[in-house]
Amino acid sequence: MKGYSCPRCQNRHLYSVRRGKKRCKNCLYEWKPKLGGLGLTRRNWYKVLLWFLLGHSIKTICRQTGISHYSVEKAVMVTRKVMARDVPRVFSGTVEVDETYLGGQKKNKRKNQLRKEAESKRGFGTTKQPVFGILTRHGKVFAKLVDDTEAIDLLPIITRRVKVGSRICSDTWRAYTGLAAKGYVHRTVKHGEREYVRGKNHINGLEGFWGYLKRKLAAKGGVRRKYLPLFLGEYVWRYNYRNMDTEKQVKRILKKITDSSG
Numbered sequence: 167m168k169g170y171s172c173p174r175c176q177n178r179h180l181y182s183v184r185r186g187k188k189r190c191k192n193c194l195y196e197w198k199p200k201l202g203g204l205g206l207t208r209r210n211w212y213k214v215l216l217w218f219l220l221g222h223s224i225k226t227i228c229r230q231t232g233i234s235h236y237s238v239e240k241a242v243m244v245t246r247k248v249m250a251r252d253v254p255r256v257f258s259g260t261v262e263v264d265e266t267y268l269g270g271q272k273k274n275k276r277k278n279q280l281r282k283e284a285e286s287k288r289g290f291g292t293t294k295q296p297v298f299g300i301l302t303r304h305g306k307v308f309a310k311l312v313d314d315t316e317a318i319d320l321l322p323i324i325t326r327r328v329k330v331g332s333r334i335c336s337d338t339w340r341a342y343t344g345l346a347a348k349g350y351v352h353r354t355v356k357h358g359e360r361e362y363v364r365g366k367n368h369i370n371g372l373e374g375f376w377g378y379l380k381r382k383l384a385a386k387g388g389v390r391r392k393y394l395p396l397f398l399g400e401y402v403w404r405y406n407y408r409n410m411d412t413e414k415q416v417k418r419i420l421k422k423i424t425d426s427s428g
């Protein structure tokens with residue numbers, strides 16, 4: 167556990183003194199740690215996290231905890247940042263890869279298809295945001311917003327995140343054709359045949375995650391593009407830890423917030 171360190175000398179050996187303050191054993195500097203950079207006590211952080219992880223809105227969290235809207239909103243944003251960083255680093259074994267587009271009703275269209283539509287319909291569909299995802303058969307997801315869905319966009323992410331020798335399932339999109347040459351066992355499933363599970367070679371897990379993500383974003387009534395990475399981080403996290411009980415989820419996030427606090 168990382169825990170707190172002295173803001174003056176970075177020493178990690180501290181006394182706990184009155185009113186939640188810490189004192190450095192080395193330089194004797196005294197300060198009040200700000201959990202997550204906010205003036206919320208640990209008890210209040212706990213309350214906010216509990217209500218947030220149970221899926222309640224900022225408005226409800228304020229009403230239930232009596233904490234100001236300003237603080238709750240800040241705390242939720244800090245939480246989303248922590249969630250976005252708490253993702254599996256490397257994948258191995260059998261994994262699925264796939265991409266999709268967020269922000270609109272035209273699902274699962276490649277950028278070149280959209281471009282053609284944009285040309286004929288004047289800008290319609292050009293604002294869609296491509297997302298790339300990796301999923302293990304244990305149900306853990308990694309997802310990232312990408313500029314485009316060509317090999318140059320996707321292969322570097324795969325080689326960074328998936329161990330060489332792993333078995334990768336994808337559809338027949340051309341961006342994935344170079345996978346075998348990179349040292350992976352590559353299995354493809356054709357578009358339109360996704361409902362037929364051909365042994366282990368399917369990408370049903372990611373299809374499930376995309377559905378979940380789109381339902382969540384739709385329920386928000388749309389999310390501003392600059393906040394999309396944070397919301398993506400939140401929903402990936404919620405999906406990855408969906409089988410963990412809420413109290414454990416709260417403790418996990420609280421520990422991450424503590425570790426990143428000065």
Ligand SMILES: [Zn+2]
Pocket residue numbers: 172173174175176177190191192193194195
């Ligand atoms: Zn010190």
